Amino acid sequence: MTATRIYVPRDAAARSVGADQTARAIALEAGRRNIPIELVRNGSRGMLWREPLVEVVTAAGRVAYGPVTADDVPGLFDANFHHGRAHPLAHGRTDELPYLKNQERLTFARVGVTDPRSLADYLANEGYRGLTAALQLAPAAIVESVTASGLRGRGGAAFPAGIKWKTVLGAPGDQKYIVCNADEGDSGTFSDRMVMEGDPFVLIEGMAIAGIAVGATKGYVYTRSEYPHAIATFNAALDVARREGLLGGNVLGSSHAFDIEQRVGAGAYVCGEETSLLDSLEGKRGQVRTKPPLPAHKGLFGMPTVINNVVSLASVPIIMDKGAEFYREIGMGRSRGTMPIQLAGNIKYGGLFECGFGVTLGELVNDIGGGTLSGRSVRAVQVGGPLGAYFPPALFDTPFDYEAFAARDGLIGHGGIVVFDDTVDLAKQARFAMEFCAEESCGKCTPCRIGSVRGIEVIDRIAAGEAVDANLDLLRDLCHTMKFGSLCALGGFIPYPVMSALDHFPEDFRPVRREAAE
Numbered sequence: 001m002t003a004t005r006i007y008v009p010r011d012a013a014a015r016s017v018g019a020d021q022t023a024r025a026i027a028l029e030a031g032r033r034n035i036p037i038e039l040v041r042n043g044s045r046g047m048l049w050r051e052p053l054v055e056v057v058t059a060a061g062r063v064a065y066g067p068v069t070a071d072d073v074p075g076l077f078d079a080n081f082h083h084g085r086a087h088p089l090a091h092g093r094t095d096e097l098p099y100l101k102n103q104e105r106l107t108f109a110r111v112g113v114t115d116p117r118s119l120a121d122y123l124a125n126e127g128y129r130g131l132t133a134a135l136q137l138a139p140a141a142i143v144e145s146v147t148a149s150g151l152r153g154r155g156g157a158a159f160p161a162g163i164k165w166k167t168v169l170g171a172p173g174d175q176k177y178i179v180c181n182a183d184e185g186d187s188g189t190f191s192d193r194m195v196m197e198g199d200p201f202v203l204i205e206g207m208a209i210a211g212i213a214v215g216a217t218k219g220y221v222y223t224r225s226e227y228p229h230a231i232a233t234f235n236a237a238l239d240v241a242r243r244e245g246l247l248g249g250n251v252l253g254s255s256h257a258f259d260i261e262q263r264v265g266a267g268a269y270v271c272g273e274e275t276s277l278l279d280s281l282e283g284k285r286g287q288v289r290t291k292p293p294l295p296a297h298k299g300l301f302g303m304p305t306v307i308n309n310v311v312s313l314a315s316v317p318i319i320m321d322k323g324a325e326f327y328r329e330i331g332m333g334r335s336r337g338t339m340p341i342q343l344a345g346n347i348k349y350g351g352l353f354e355c356g357f358g359v360t361l362g363e364l365v366n367d368i369g370g371g372t373l374s375g376r377s378v379r380a381v382q383v384g385g386p387l388g389a390y391f392p393p394a395l396f397d398t399p400f401d402y403e404a405f406a407a408r409d410g411l412i413g414h415g416g417i418v419v420f421d422d423t424v425d426l427a428k429q430a431r432f433a434m435e436f437c438a439e440e441s442c443g444k445c446t447p448c449r450i451g452s453v454r455g456i457e458v459i460d461r462i463a464a465g466e467a468v469d470a471n472l473d474l475l476r477d478l479c480h481t482m483k484f485g486s487l488c489a490l491g492g493f494i495p496y497p498v499m500s501a502l503d504h505f506p507e508d509f510r511p512v513r514r515e516a517a518e
């Protein structure tokens with residue numbers, strides 16, 4: 001009898017709701033019933049409300065069951081789920097599920113599909129085709145391809161990746177570095193973690209391509225300490241890659257040398273900012289550096305350095321494999337390719353949804369996300385992490401596009417959307433933004449270090465009904481100073497959530513009048 005292959009995610013989100021117990025229960029129950037199975041711990045498909053999502057391989061394809069708890073397992077075997085049979089938890093073929101079918105998965109093509117620790121599985125699913133293609137090209141041609149694809153940094157600043165690479169390629173230096181930013185500090189974001197847990201070889205491949213393109217022989221991945229599973233999976237993949245000659249002196253049998261080390265950050269939001277990250281990597285306290293010099297000229301240990309986000313680097317192999325034109329065809333305006341959008345907060349169908357730029361905010365929140373989990377009406381969404389603006393439903397026609405968001409005083413950032421229902425108090429959220437800034441400020445510049453504390457005080461005075469109009473003016477003035485006077489985007493962008501709360505939800509800053517109306 002051939003063994004049935006059963007997939008149970010090892011992804012942290014799935015584990016947080018019992019995937020390990022489910023996997024154990026399946027192994028035990030199969031043993032008890034003498035049913036041969038092959039248990040594979042995959043990444044998550046990104047449908048987080050269905051985790052733990054168990055998949056069974058049948059002749060017709062993979063069939064999904066979920067959410068499956070350990071207690072459900074005997075009943076599933078009774079129903080012959082290992083042959084893909086019907087059960088109340090069955091959802092049919094995984095690749096036919098609308099949430100997946102409506103996506104355009106490029107960067108996340110393998111996440112949830114393969115065994116993340118198996119190089120054989122990676123290779124069997126189009127892995128290393130990008131690097132193989134890159135090795136046929138001169139370094140400048142690889143850079144040109146990345147530039148032509150239109151890929152912009154997915155970490156937040158949306159800077160064109162190819163231009164950054166070109167600067168490093170042209171910068172003089174005996175030693176150059178590729179630094180991968182896996183600090184993923186934005187609220188409601190988890191795409192970096194999902195790549196590292198679900199398809200770590202794609203990041204290794206992307207970094208190796210970057211190294212060959214700019215002449216860097218060493219890469220570092222800076223991962224936040226709150227990601228123990230990502231750290232473990234990525235380290236396991238690094239070991240395999242080194243053993244199999246995909247890293248080291250002759251990458252994929254070529255004359256290029258490239259190796260990667262993973263470093264773990266101690267947990268500071270500002271260490272996601274590229275220059276603080278470099279300080280932290282160098283063993284110093286993470287503090288923002290003044291620019292110039294740019295990291296591309298003088299980065300890690302003073303040498304030319306490419307710093308890119310996990311998703312940016314993980315998107316490079318598909319560009320090299322399918323071609324810049326293919327990637328560039330997708331998207332809208334100057335936002336090219338796909339974006340893994342993360343739906344979080346008070347949302348019914350939270351998870352990861354990769355699609356081309358251009359989908360509207362309303363489609364994401366209401367059609368794909370199903371509205372709020374609480375069943376109440378959506379009042380606000382914060383897009384782009386803690387520095388992102390709060391948008392009301394009146395702005396839900398905004399397409400997911402860097403420029404369209406900027407035109408409405410918002411930002412896409414790392415692609416996180418956090419949904420709030422009508423019980424949210426935007427004055428409290430504005431206070432929280434200032435509090436967050438005060439807590440996470442690196443302290444180097446005055447508008448951020450002092451301004452954030454003053455911001456909390458002013459909002460408290462408004463909440464207490466103290467000289468409300470004068471304090472609202474003062475708050476706007478303070479936001480202006482922080483926006484234009486801060487050294488980095490922590491102090492510089494905190495005005496986005498505060499000002500958007502003021503502009504779109506002014507009634508929340510009139511507590512006395514609001515209470516009277518109620």
Ligand SMILES: Cc1cc2nc3c(=O)[nH]c(=O)nc-3n(C[C@H](O)[C@H](O)[C@H](O)COP(=O)(O)O)c2cc1C
Pocket residue numbers: 152153154155156157158159181182183184185186269270271272273274275307308309310312313488489490
């Ligand atoms: C306060 C602050 C925090 C940041 N946190 C992150 C982060 O967690 N991950 C990330 O990739 N970029 C973060 N960034 C953006 C980085 O500074 C930088 O733009 C990015 O790593 C460049 O990679 P990319 O071009 O591929 O996006 C942050 C920026 C600021 C100002």
Ligand code: SF4
Pocket residue numbers: 270288440441442443444445446448449486487488489490491492
């Ligand atoms: S804005 Fe804040 S985090 Fe950025 S350099 Fe100034 S003090 Fe540091």
